[in-house]
Amino acid sequence: MSALVVDNIRKSFGEVETLKGIDISLESGEFLVLLGASGCGKSTLLNIIAGLAEPTGGDIRLNDRSLIGVHPKDRDIAMVFQSYALYPNLSVRRNIGFGLEMRKVPVAEREKAVAEAARLLQIEPLLDRRPSQLSGGQRQRVAIGRALVRNPKLFLFDEPLSNLDAKLRMEMRTELKRLHQMMKTTVVYVTHDQIEAMTLATRIAVMRNGQIEQLGTPEEIYNRPATLYVATFVGAPPMNILDVVATNNGLLVAGSDTVIPVPPSLLAGLPTGGSLKLGIRPESFRAEAGGLPLTLRCDVTELTGPELILSGSVGSQRLVATLPPRTRAPVGSDVTLSLDVEALHIFDGETGKRIN
Amino acid sequence: MSGTWITTRAWLLMLPLLIVMVAVIGWPLADTVQLSFTDAKLVGTSGSYVGFDNYVRLVSGNAFGRTLFTTTFFAVVVVTTEMVFGVLAALLLNQQFYGRTLLRALLILPWALPTVVNATLWRLIYNPEYGALNAALTQLGILDSYRSWLGEPGTALTALIVADCWKNFPLVAMIALAALQAVPRDVIAASYVDGASAFSRFRFVTLPYLAGPLMVALVLRTIEAFKVFDIVWVMTRGGPANSTRTMSILVYQEAFSFQRAGSGASLALIVTLIITVLAIAYGTAVKKVAGSAT
Numbered sequence: 072m073s074a075l076v077v078d079n080i081r082k083s084f085g086e087v088e089t090l091k092g093i094d095i096s097l098e099s100g101e102f103l104v105l106l107g108a109s110g111c112g113k114s115t116l117l118n119i120i121a122g123l124a125e126p127t128g129g130d131i132r133l134n135d136r137s138l139i140g141v142h143p144k145d146r147d148i149a150m151v152f153q154s155y156a157l158y159p160n161l162s163v164r165r166n167i168g169f170g171l172e173m174r175k176v177p178v179a180e181r182e183k184a185v186a187e188a189a190r191l192l193q194i195e196p197l198l199d200r201r202p203s204q205l206s207g208g209q210r211q212r213v214a215i216g217r218a219l220v221r222n223p224k225l226f227l228f229d230e231p232l233s234n235l236d237a238k239l240r241m242e243m244r245t246e247l248k249r250l251h252q253m254m255k256t257t258v259v260y261v262t263h264d265q266i267e268a269m270t271l272a273t274r275i276a277v278m279r280n281g282q283i284e285q286l287g288t289p290e291e292i293y294n295r296p297a298t299l300y301v302a303t304f305v306g307a308p309p310m311n312i313l314d315v316v317a318t319n320n321g322l323l324v325a326g327s328d329t330v331i332p333v334p335p336s337l338l339a340g341l342p343t344g345g346s347l348k349l350g351i352r353p354e355s356f357r358a359e360a361g362g363l364p365l366t367l368r369c370d371v372t373e374l375t376g377p378e379l380i381l382s383g384s385v386g387s388q389r390l391v392a393t394l395p396p397r398t399r400a401p402v403g404s405d406v407t408l409s410l411d412v413e414a415l416h417i418f419d420g421e422t423g424k425r426i427n
Numbered sequence: 428m429s430g431t432w433i434t435t436r437a438w439l440l441m442l443p444l445l446i447v448m449v450a451v452i453g454w455p456l457a458d459t460v461q462l463s464f465t466d467a468k469l470v471g472t473s474g475s476y477v478g479f480d481n482y483v484r485l486v487s488g489n490a491f492g493r494t495l496f497t498t499t500f501f502a503v504v505v506v507t508t509e510m511v512f513g514v515l516a517a518l519l520l521n522q523q524f525y526g527r528t529l530l531r532a533l534l535i536l537p538w539a540l541p542t543v544v545n546a547t548l549w550r551l552i553y554n555p556e557y558g559a560l561n562a563a564l565t566q567l568g569i570l571d572s573y574r575s576w577l578g579e580p581g582t583a584l585t586a587l588i589v590a591d592c593w594k595n596f597p598l599v600a601m602i603a604l605a606a607l608q609a610v611p612r613d614v615i616a617a618s619y620v621d622g623a624s625a626f627s628r629f630r631f632v633t634l635p636y637l638a639g640p641l642m643v644a645l646v647l648r649t650i651e652a653f654k655v656f657d658i659v660w661v662m663t664r665g666g667p668a669n670s671t672r673t674m675s676i677l678v679y680q681e682a683f684s685f686q687r688a689g690s691g692a693s694l695a696l697i698v699t700l701i702i703t704v705l706a707i708a709y710g711t712a713v714k715k716v717a718g719s720a721t
Contacts (some may be wrong), residue, residue: 123616140554144622160635169631170621217621 073132074099074257075120075225080129082115082281089115089280092129097274100255104268107278108304114229114375116278120259121227122148133224144173149218150227153234155204157217163189164198167216188216191250208239219250228260232267244270265305271292273296277290277301299423302350302416308380310416311390315349317341322349322417323411325387331363334412337427346420353380355414358390362409365390369400464692469686479695483652490669490677491694498673500586502652503588508592509648510641513599517631520600520606531604538597548591559694577663579669587671590656595651600714601645604638639713646709650702674698 077096082090083108089112097103105113116126120131122143131138138146149170157166165172167188172182189195192212202210205217211231218226231247232240248271251258262268268275269289277284277292279302285297302310314325321332341347356365367383367390374380374396380393381400392408400406417427463481467474483507485491537545552559555575564570576586589651610633618632656675665672665680672680678698682691 116617123619142446143619148620150617150620152613152617153612154611156611156617158614158618158631158635161631169618169623173624173627217617332700421527 073097074101074134075103075259076130076132076246077116077120078114078132080119080131081127082112082119083127084126087218089281090119090126093281093283095276095283095286097257097259097304099257102251102258102260102271102273102274104260104267104275105261105278106304108263108265111278113263113278117150117227117259117261119396120225121148122146128224134348144315146225147223148225148227149221149283150229151211151214151218151231153230153232155202155214156346157210157213159202161165161201162200163194163198163200163205163213164197164217166202166213167198167220167244170221172219172398177250184220184222185216188220191253192216192246193218203422207235211235211243215247215250225256226256226258226260230256230262230264231260233262233264238266247271266308266341269305277304288364296350299348299350299418302418306352308353308391308393310350310352313349313351313385313390315347315417317345319343322347323385324349324385324388326388329366331365331410331415333363335408337412337417341417341426347426348420350416351390351410351414352420353391353393355410356394356408357410358394358398358408360407360409361409363415364372364407364409366405366407369402369404369406372400372402454540459695461485462689463599463696464465464503465689466687467689469688469691474689477689482697485681485690485694485697490672493599493669494674494677497584497671498653498655501584501591501655501673504588504631505591505595505652506645506648508588509596509599510645512592512596514603514637514641515524516600518605518633520604528529530551534597534600536597538601540594540619542594542657543610543661545594549586549593550577550662553586578667580668583667585672587659587662588660590651592653594658595648599641599648601638602637602644603637606637608634642713646706646713649705649709651700653705655700674701 073096074216075095077093078096080090080093081088086343093112094117095103107113115124119126120143122138127334135148135239158169161169163206163412164185168185176184185198186195187190189198192215194209194212194216195206197209197213202213205371211234214231230245231310234241244267251271257361259416260267260271269292272289274288275292276284276286277311279300285292285301287295287297292301292305299312303312313330315322316325317323317338318330319338321330321338323330325346365385367385369381369383370380370389371382373382377396379394379396379400380400381394381398383390383392383406415427416425418425439517444611462474464476464478465474465481466477520527520534540548553576555561555573555578558573558576560576561570561573565573574582576582600651614632615628618628623631654675655673659671659673660679663671665676674694675698678691678694681687681694685691
């Protein structure tokens with residue numbers, strides 16, 4: 072039985088359709104990340120699951136119970152907000168226990184639950200402070216504590232880490248992963264940060280223009296992106312996209328003489344002469360021979376320490392490759408790199424859909 | 428640059444303002460204090476020194492006690508009513524509904540009217556012969572015959588309080604509405620998810636954000652209500668039978684109607700003292716509230 076089912080959810084604001092029929096089904100204990108650029112509808116979807124917005128159409132079911140028309144407080148969910156949304160005049164203790172207080176949970180039981188959450192999040196010394204006396208990271212822990220203490224069936228996170236500085240964000244990311252592994256509660260997590268998505272999720276839904284572009288495990292999203300959009304959205308530096316044409320000898324890079332000699336088995340599935348987009352992740356290039364060769368002109372090299380970032384070009388098209396730091400690549404010279412067939416992502420030039 | 432020079436320069440820069448303030452506030456105040464210890468009349472001699480006689484006579488007389496009570500009663504009822512209705516109106520106008528912008532604009536109108544205009548309007552409404560209130564109440568069958576709302580000691584003060592609340596609650600409403608718009612939406616959303624009832628949400632989420640601005644409104648309105656003069660003067664002149672006489676009216680009567688400049692000055696100083704004490708007490712409270720809400 073699926074824990075959470077999002078069934079053809081639609082949402083319109085006047086003429087504008089922000090969600091165009093979203094379908095998601097989650098098993099209990101899954102960690103789903105809704106990933107997308109701002110304005111793609113991911114926060115709207117989260118608010119609909121939370122009950123803070125009503126959908127125009129469709130159904131949401133949590134453990135087989137429809138949530139449509141159910142008040143947020145009766146949905147058995149807890150939510151963590153980007154701005155923390157703590158109650159400024161209540162102590163940390165009362166902030167965490169507020170949900171229980173409102174549900175008239177006996178004081179002793181409430182105290183015990185708050186203490187337990189505080190222990191898990193290591194904020195015991197802060198319990199008697201006001202939110203204004205806390206740092207950003209501490210506030211976020213309190214906000215998570217407030218969600219945790221309710222022991223809900225579903226956790227919702229709305230970009231919880233985006234107000235933290237880079238170092239703290241990494242710490243809290245690990246912390247969240249640890250908490251999820253321990254609590255095993257179902258989570259829906261909204262972010263525009265692909266690293267958060269890749270590291271935290273058991274499944275990722277990449278959203279764009281109110282639709283799901285691809286729903287899959289982080290490995291699937293990364294290794295077999297279903298569309299050109301997913302391919303370029305996930306990965307840093309982003310995937311190289313080359314305009315290519317399928318010929319009898321292989322893939323001809325448009326605007327050059329370079330042909331990538333792909334195996335006939337792959338070529339057979341491609342429309343000959345049609346315009347195609349070839350995606351290659353920068354990290355799939357290898358310096359040593361042994362795969363499909365691709366010669367490019369080296370324009371700029373940047374040594375970051377662990378790797379060498381090579382910016383080059385094939386004809387008029389630009390490419391980026393990340394290579395081991397000791398690779399010899401003199402600026403201005405031609406460098407031949409090699410690729411595995413599995414590293415080639417071929418998309419339809421018109422629709423952007425994956426072909427291979 | 429030495430510290431002394433910075434201090435000196437600061438004083439130099441403030442000097443023009445200081446001179447003006449001493450001239451328009453300090454000197455008249457000193458003059459009033461001096462006058463309050465004399466039996467000076469409004470016209471004629473400058474009077475002779477009588478010590479605390481004016482103060483003793485005023486405070487022991489029965490007009491003072493009764494007027495202080497009337498004023499305090501007026502201030503407490505008016506300010507409480509305005510705060511309650513102001514906040515309720517703000518909560519209402521903070522909801523999403525059709526025509527909200529128009530209603531918000533209309534709300535400010537009573538407050539934007541000059542007090543004298545408002546007072547004249549209410550006098551028309553209360554008019555014993557052709558007033559709208561009498562007409563409405565008799566036509567609804569609540570009242571048998573027309574009454575003189577401002578002419579009876581039993582109703583005049585209430586009628587005055589209604590008129591003042593009508594004029595001033597929009598100010599509180601506007602301050603509260605501005606404060607409501609500063610309540611973060613996420614915090615409200617969080618209270619929904621946490622299962623707070625409408626009352627709990629107001630008590631624990633909204634009110635803390637309202638407290639600081641409302642405290643300022645409270646201070647302003649209390650001080651204004653305590654020294655109220657114009658609306659009373661236009662509507663009842665303190666009557667009937669002194670039932671609507673406030674401290675400011677009493678000062679006016681003493682100084683100008685009875686032409687006793689000396690004891691008028693004493694009375695004015697007493698009112699000033701009471702308001703100063705109120706202002707200081709409130710000022711401390713504002714700091715406390717503002718400190719806890721952020």
